[in-house]
Amino acid sequence: MKNQQTDMVEMIDWAVGDTPLAGSEFAGPGLAAAIGNFDGVHRGHQKVVAAACAAARRDGLLPSVISFDPHPREFFRQDEAPFHLADRREKDRLLASLLGQMGPARVIHIRFDKALRSTDASQFVTEILAGLGVRQLYAGTDFAFGKGRGGDIQTINQVGNDVGISATAVPLLVDTNSAVISSSRIRAALQAGSPDAAAAMLGRDWAVTGNVIRGDQRGRTIGFPTANIALGPLQHPAFGVYAVEIDLVEGDGRVRQIGNGVANIGIRPTVRTLPQVPWLSTGAVTVPLPLSVGSAKSSRLRTAIPLSG
Numbered sequence: 001m002k003n004q005q006t007d008m009v010e011m012i013d014w015a016v017g018d019t020p021l022a023g024s025e026f027a028g029p030g031l032a033a034a035i036g037n038f039d040g041v042h043r044g045h046q047k048v049v050a051a052a053c054a055a056a057r058r059d060g061l062l063p064s065v066i067s068f069d070p071h072p073r074e075f076f077r078q079d080e081a082p083f084h085l086a087d088r089r090e091k092d093r094l095l096a097s098l099l100g101q102m103g104p105a106r107v108i109h110i111r112f113d114k115a116l117r118s119t120d121a122s123q124f125v126t127e128i129l130a131g132l133g134v135r136q137l138y139a140g141t142d143f144a145f146g147k148g149r150g151g152d153i154q155t156i157n158q159v160g161n162d163v164g165i166s167a168t169a170v171p172l173l174v175d176t177n178s179a180v181i182s183s184s185r186i187r188a189a190l191q192a193g194s195p196d197a198a199a200a201m202l203g204r205d206w207a208v209t210g211n212v213i214r215g216d217q218r219g220r221t222i223g224f225p226t227a228n229i230a231l232g233p234l235q236h237p238a239f240g241v242y243a244v245e246i247d248l249v250e251g252d253g254r255v256r257q258i259g260n261g262v263a264n265i266g267i268r269p270t271v272r273t274l275p276q277v278p279w280l281s282t283g284a285v286t287v288p289l290p291l292s293v294g295s296a297k298s299s300r301l302r303t304a305i306p307l308s309g
Contacts, residue, residue, distance in 0.1 A: 008100055008104050009104075011092055013111065014109070016128070021108075021132050022132065032056035032061040033065065033136070034049045034051065035138070035139045035145075037067060037068055037183070038067050038095065039083075040202060041094040042181055042186060042201050043203040044140065047173050049065060049095070055168075061135055061136065062106055064105060064106040064134075065099065065107045065108070066110065067108070067110070075112045075117070081236070082232065085183055086209070087210070095107050120151075121145060122146075122155075126159060135166070136165075136168070137168070138167070139168075140172050141153070141172055153168070182201075186206075187235050191235070193240060208234060212228065213229065213230055227246075231265075240266075242262070242263050245257070
């Protein structure tokens with residue numbers, strides 16, 4: 001088990017076989033927790049977290065989020081193309097921003113491994129949830145867990161009654177067209193080259209966050225500072241040229257807005273990158289390396305055009 005503190009939010013990595021948090025130095029008053037994968041921390045996820053925070057405030061519990069790392073999809077389909085809407089660091093930052101308004105709070109990442117995969121639904125409630133100190137659990141109505149996804153909200157209430165755990169299903173959030181807001185729909189919007197549609201479901205612009213990679217420094221020859229970022233585990237949007245905003249993520253996690261730019265998203269010969277982001281702000285801007293850059297904005301300017309010959 002590993003833990004770290006982000007302002008008032010404690011981040012804990014926990015795995016089956018680790019010391020239970022309940023009854024330990026991490027016990028606290030018991031948790032009112034939102035549970036799920038929270039990939040992208042979109043508006044639907046935010047609704048579930050808000051429900052857990054409201055319960056924590058009402059009943060004097062510790063507001064918490066329980067997630068899984070790696071994502072179960074990544075565990076079961078290891079050869080699949082990248083699909084994440086946010087990397088682990090950005091996910092933690094987004095969750096901390098939701099929980100941090102509550103004062104002390106906790107994010108627990110349960111390691112999704114063979115031991116967790118083989119844990120049946122009843123064990124998940126009586127050993128894992130109880131061991132983490134959960135008292136009230138909040139999840140979307142489609143939440144399923146345990147071996148073979150054999151458990152649901154009703155299972156938690158039935159089994160949890162003996163260990164002091166209750167669960168509440170939070171209705172799924174829908175958009176103006178009555179379609180459920182989901183990570184899958186956001187991925188599809190990005191693949192279709194529609195970051196506006198993705199942003200409407202996320203509740204913010206989609207961002208690529210990563211360390212600047214030193215490129216061939218062609219920007220210096222054309223008078224525009226540039227930066228390269230590897231997409232890594234992130235969902236690849238439709239290739240093309242996008243209008244973007246560029247922020248620098250400082251070492252302490254603070255975000256500093258730099259300016260606007262244009263980004264070409266495509267595949268370079270050796271690595272998948274978000275390459276060559278010419279800065280459109282006035283004057284020259286120097287990007288010290290290595291720094292993290294988050295870049296995203298609403299509009300795709302044109303599609304990628306293959307070169308012939």
